[in-house]
Amino acid sequence: MHDETQQLEAFQARIDAGEKIEPKDWMPDNYRRQLIRMISQHAHSEVVGMLPEGNWITRAPSLRRKMILLAKVQDEAGHGLYLYSAAETLGIDRAELIEQLLTGKAKYSNIFNYPTLTWADIGMIGWLVDGAAIVNQTMLAKCHFGPYSRAMIRICKEENFHNKQGYELVATLARGTPQQRRMAQESLNRWWWPTLMMFGPPDDQSPNSAQLMRWKIKLQSNDELRQRFVDRTVAEAKAIDLEIPDPDLRFNEQTGHWEHGPIDWDEFWRVIRGDGPYNHERIRVRREAHERGAWVREAAEAYALKRREKAASAAG
Amino acid sequence: MADEQRQDTELTLYEVFVQEKTGEPHVHAGSLHAADQEMALQNARDVYARRGPVASMWVVPATSITATSPSDAGPFFDPAEDKVYRHPQFYRVPRAARQQAKKVTS
Numbered sequence: 001m002h003d004e005t006q007q008l009e010a011f012q013a014r015i016d017a018g019e020k021i022e023p024k025d026w027m028p029d030n031y032r033r034q035l036i037r038m039i040s041q042h043a044h045s046e047v048v049g050m051l052p053e054g055n056w057i058t059r060a061p062s063l064r065r066k067m068i069l070l071a072k073v074q075d076e077a078g079h080g081l082y083l084y085s086a087a088e089t090l091g092i093d094r095a096e097l098i099e100q101l102l103t104g105k106a107k108y109s110n111i112f113n114y115p116t117l118t119w120a121d122i123g124m125i126g127w128l129v130d131g132a133a134i135v136n137q138t139m140l141a142k143c144h145f146g147p148y149s150r151a152m153i154r155i156c157k158e159e160n161f162h163n164k165q166g167y168e169l170v171a172t173l174a175r176g177t178p179q180q181r182r183m184a185q186e187s188l189n190r191w192w193w194p195t196l197m198m199f200g201p202p203d204d205q206s207p208n209s210a211q212l213m214r215w216k217i218k219l220q221s222n223d224e225l226r227q228r229f230v231d232r233t234v235a236e237a238k239a240i241d242l243e244i245p246d247p248d249l250r251f252n253e254q255t256g257h258w259e260h261g262p263i264d265w266d267e268f269w270r271v272i273r274g275d276g277p278y279n280h281e282r283i284r285v286r287r288e289a290h291e292r293g294a295w296v297r298e299a300a301e302a303y304a305l306k307r308r309e310k311a312a313s314a315a316g
Numbered sequence: 317m318a319d320e321q322r323q324d325t326e327l328t329l330y331e332v333f334v335q336e337k338t339g340e341p342h343v344h345a346g347s348l349h350a351a352d353q354e355m356a357l358q359n360a361r362d363v364y365a366r367r368g369p370v371a372s373m374w375v376v377p378a379t380s381i382t383a384t385s386p387s388d389a390g391p392f393f394d395p396a397e398d399k400v401y402r403h404p405q406f407y408r409v410p411r412a413a414r415q416q417a418k419k420v421t422s
Contacts, residue, residue: 025386074366081363085347088329094349095326151346158367297351301327304351 015144015216022146023089031215034208036090038217039148043083044101045109048282050076052116053125061119068165069122075162079155086147102287110268111198113276120173120180120187126166128188128195128233134159135229136199144216167236174240188237189245196260197268199226205265227257234258330356331381332364333374342374350375 007026014021021027050073057073060066084094100106111129116122137159141152173184200206200222212218237244248261271279327349333342345364350356356375365373384392400406409417 022386024383071366074362078363078366081348082346088347093326154346297327300351300355304355307352 012214015214020144020146020149023091030211032090034212034215035145035148035217036087036092038212039083039087039090039151040092040097040100041107041109043080043087043097044106045112046076046080046083047101048108048112048286049125049129050080051282051285052112052114052278053122056116056119056122059119060122065169072126072162072165075158079158082151082154086151089147098290102283102290104274104283107272108282109198110271110276111194112282113271113279114190114194115278115281117190118183118187120170120183121191123166123169123173123184124187124191126162126164127170127236128166128191129198130159130162130166131233132195132198132229134163135225135232139219139225140217142219148217170242171240174242185242188242192245193263193267194271196226196230196263197265199223199229201265201268202263230258230260327351328356329378330360330375331378332356332360333376334364334370335372336369338371340371342372347378348375353377 008028011021011025011027011031021031053069053073053076057066057069060069084097087097088094097106101108116125134156137152137156141149141156143149143152170184170188173180175181200209203209203221203223206222209218209221213221234244234249246261248259250259251257252259270276274280328351329347329349330353331347332345334345335342345360348356348359348363350359353375357373360373360375364370
């Protein structure tokens with residue numbers, strides 16, 4: 001028998017050697033806990049992410065936009081399911097994961113605690129929120145826990161459509177009537193800062209980052225990812241003549257990066273703690289949907305039972 | 317709503333395998349929960365085949381899969397390692413024959 005220290009060393013050595021960890025491998029308890037927290041939070045974000053978009057399906061301005069939005073929301077449900085299934089490989093039940101979301105014990109991405117007030121917000125979610133998600137998920141697709149990495153590869157393949165349809169929507173408004181242009185700019189003003197917060201606190205205030213990077217769950221730091229997002233998004237905003245709402249934004253010739261002004265981290269912590277504009281509403285609606293769907297799950301089970309009994313009596 | 321039976325039970329876990337094109341192997345895609353095999357297959361289509369290409373899908377109850385465990389994977393697969401004579405490189409072939417073989421295969 002190995003003792004714990006030896007096991008830990010062997011585990012880290014495997015990761016350092018570039019090996020991927022699979023669910024049945026020995027792993028430190030802390031690794032398992034952190035991964036369950038991270039993957040399930042990610043899954044919950046996909047599921048809750050359906051709510052701000054879902055409430056615009058009936059109000060989409062054309063059939064084309066409606067079909068796109070329906071397909072996108074369906075994808076988000078799918079992404080949640082890939083991720084729940086990855087989390088379950090670590091030995092936690094689906095029912096327990098759902099319970100954690102519905103009781104408010106688990107967190108989900110802060111960004112969905114902001115409301116979608118106008119149609120431009122639907123474009124902004126695709127362009128900014130999914131754009132930020134892609135930057136993060138492209139990194140996670142290379143992470144060293146097999147099931148998480150595999151789920152991310154699937155998600156990344158689908159996420160590009162989400163990002164492009166959003167940018168197209170915003171670009172269409174930006175070259176539309178003055179009123180549509182204003183709507184796009186006003187929406188960008190509201191979503192820009194919360195989107196930058198999606199990457200999490202700055203590196204010197206991110207308690208979990210160092211360990212997650214040693215385990216190669218994270219391969220880049222919060223600030224590095226945020227920088228990548230800012231660089232690509234500033235260029236996209238310029239292309240459609242929208243203005244990033246940051247008076248301090250400037251290009252650093254030496255580094256070749258766009259530098260943004262200070263982020264209001266007080267707001268970030270306030271929203272995480274539950275005081276965002278929509279925290280309660282999101283969980284209320286999610287809970288209601290779960291309760292209203294109970295009969296479907298019960299009916300499916302009753303039907304399956306009936307079919308099994310029928311098959312048994314036919315055979316008997 | 318009836319209040320006695322609110323607790324959700326967990327539906328059976330199925331593993332999903334997808335074949336993208338005929339002639340290719342079925343590859344593990346992920347898992348899902350369903351009440352029976354037929355519903356598992358329908359759910360698998362919605363979750364793992366929203367975009368093509370897909371030629372065929374299998375769903376298998378996770379409990380039906382027997383797998384090696386990482387701790388004895390070493391000894392379990394050991395026999396494969398010490399039989400070098402199973403590899404063509406083990407055999408010495410006269411030079412003339414080797415050149416002949418190269419010509420035929422190239």
